[in-house]
Amino acid sequence: MELEKIELQNFRNYKNATITFDDGLNVICGQNAQGKTNLLEAIYFCVVGKSFRASREKEVINMQKDIAKIKVYIKKNVGKSIIEMLFSKKEKKTVKIDGIPIKRISQLLGEFNGVFFSPDELKLIKDSPEDRRRFMDIDLSQTTKQYIYLLSRYNEVLASRNKQLKQNLKLADMKNILSIWDDQLATYAQKIKRYRQNFVLNLAPYAQKAHAYITDGKEQLGVEYVSIAENTKEEIIKKLEQSIEKDLALGYTTYGVHRDDIKVTVNGIDVRTYGSQGQQRTCALSLKLAELNIIEDITHTRPVLLLDDVLSELDESRKKRLLDFVKGTQTFITCTEFDYPDIKCKKIIIQNGDVK
Ligand SMILES: Nc1ncnc2c1ncn2[C@@H]1O[C@H](COP(=O)(O)OP(=O)(O)O)[C@@H](O)[C@H]1O
Numbered sequence: 001m002e003l004e005k006i007e008l009q010n011f012r013n014y015k016n017a018t019i020t021f022d023d024g025l026n027v028i029c030g031q032n033a034q035g036k037t038n039l040l041e042a043i044y045f046c047v048v049g050k051s052f053r054a055s056r057e058k059e060v061i062n063m064q065k066d067i068a069k070i071k072v073y074i075k076k077n078v079g080k081s082i083i084e085m086l087f088s089k090k091e092k093k094t095v096k097i098d099g100i101p102i103k104r105i106s107q108l109l110g111e112f113n114g115v116f117f118s119p120d121e122l123k124l125i126k127d128s129p130e131d132r133r134r135f136m137d138i139d140l141s142q143t144t145k146q147y148i149y150l151l152s153r154y155n156e157v158l159a160s161r162n163k164q165l166k167q168n169l170k171l172a173d174m175k176n177i178l179s180i181w182d183d184q185l186a187t188y189a190q191k192i193k194r195y196r197q198n199f200v201l202n203l204a205p206y207a208q209k210a211h212a213y214i215t216d217g218k219e220q221l222g223v224e225y226v227s228i229a230e231n232t233k234e235e236i237i238k239k240l241e242q243s244i245e246k247d248l249a250l251g252y253t254t255y256g257v258h259r260d261d262i263k264v265t266v267n268g269i270d271v272r273t274y275g276s277q278g279q280q281r282t283c284a285l286s287l288k289l290a291e292l293n294i295i296e297d298i299t300h301t302r303p304v305l306l307l308d309d310v311l312s313e314l315d316e317s318r319k320k321r322l323l324d325f326v327k328g329t330q331t332f333i334t335c336t337e338f339d340y341p342d343i344k345c346k347k348i349i350i351q352n353g354d355v356k
């Protein structure tokens, strides 16, 4: 997969810009607040259909304008495609693939695959399990249509079950009603667990390899899926039934795949608790780099890689090894300076929302 060109209209601080890219390393250079991250945001928008930073989507429209547009030209293994995102202050955004509007964002799936990494991704290691679940969910959603469905159904049923728990009912009646939700919850949970389990099993060796490469063999990474959920539907139902009293007391469902996590270790030590900031950062990066392989295995096409402000965060040796590691992947990397004359790349200088 290759991003050949992007056109931006009124997207954040871009008025009217057309940028063409190289199929290898693209270095997006510029001073602070010129629009480097905005450019990655626009590209990644077309991958997942949403922003990695805007909570309100309309904020991507240039402050002085009412509509904005992102248009990307993708070269695939076979053929090409054009994805367009049209934003309007008044209406919902429209997404078009090859000129045809899509109804659901899931239809974007497989059109344009990419992995995004920024220093913010440190939360993947440091923060709550929620971030690590999101990591699994975003990846699985990019590659597996059924997963999107399972997850959204699971969340719906979970919300209904939680609502039910707050009703004031006799225990026997409550149990009766909950058994309907439990049956559905278990059906989805069992499948979600299997997807996630496999995902982490596949991811771990790739992440280990990336990590060993970047750290020059100094650190050995461990990645493990952690779930309190059982494997079969029957066992899950049983556990849900056993936790009813606890759930009623707390007012929410305490058992299930919504509590899943990923455990990350370096040389056998839990990096979340004991790792240095630099180690945590490299772990997060390795996990992200492994996503490239996972997506490639499933879609048979190499996703693009977006790296925001990563270079400033790594020491010289890790920096060089990273740049070497991403050879063969179309990569977009932002930085304020890039002084590596031996590294082949296309340098794109961004100034005030335009290419210099
Ligand atoms: N909706 C918007 N309209 C106009 N300018 C915007 C909008 N959103 C962000 N900006 C501007 O974009 C700039 C930040 O761009 P960014 O890509 O984050 O910079 P950097 O090059 O440091 O990564 C800021 O100057 C900000 O004011």
Ligand SMILES: [Mg+2]
Binding pocket: 036, 037, 038, 308, 309, 334
């Ligand atoms: Mg930035």
